[in-house]
Amino acid sequence: MKKILIFLTAILILGSMSSCATLFGKKTHALAVSSEPAGAEVYVNGFKMGVTPIELNLKADKSYTIEYRKEGFDSVTRVVNTKVGAGWVVLDVLGGLVPIIVDAATGSWNKLDQDAVNAALIKQTNE
Template sequence: MKKIALLAVSAASIAMFSGCAGMFSGETQMLTVKSNPEGANVMVNGMTIGQTPLTAPIVKKKDLLLTLSKDGYKEVTTPLNTSFDPMALVGLFSYGTPITTDIQKGTAYQISPNYYQFDMQKAEK
């Protein structure tokens, strides 16, 4: 009987504190970045994630900054547009769980669009 009670309390705790958006849509989202010319370094919030063309998982957060750099070209920086992910409300209405966990972890947001194309300009000599 104690094992069943412990299992029930554990399951309720996980459901209550894990956040629904994180459970259903995950903590990351795929982002595709292309550039002309190809081979530009791609950074999100100052952390290099690869070179264009690139499709990579990005940890969802409210404030994200995308930067492309390539020798001989002007650096390009743009904020990634994020919006509230309605999936975060599922837990509130389905399980009565607070969405504060999703907001704190960033899973309450989605990156939109998730595809970016840049025509880089040559740097002045």
């Protein structure tokens, strides 16, 4: 009887702690930021991060505003939102209700929208 109780307790603990994205997902995600022409200053949420092309490591549970600035060109602003990684959702559904709740609450199954980080800068006109 004691062994069965220990076994059931262990399964309950492991089952309640398992959520695929939280356990195995990355905490930050690489975001390749580029511009045409290259050499634009990159500001993320108002903070200068470097010059294009650049790879940024950002948390995937937040949205970001990326601004591109280059002398002689109009500045460009892009918003990078999060997306839910479908693979994590499928694995969590197979694991039961607890993994879904944990990954949804922690945002661990989110990823950043890579499509929103490329900018074509337009030359300023002197009128």
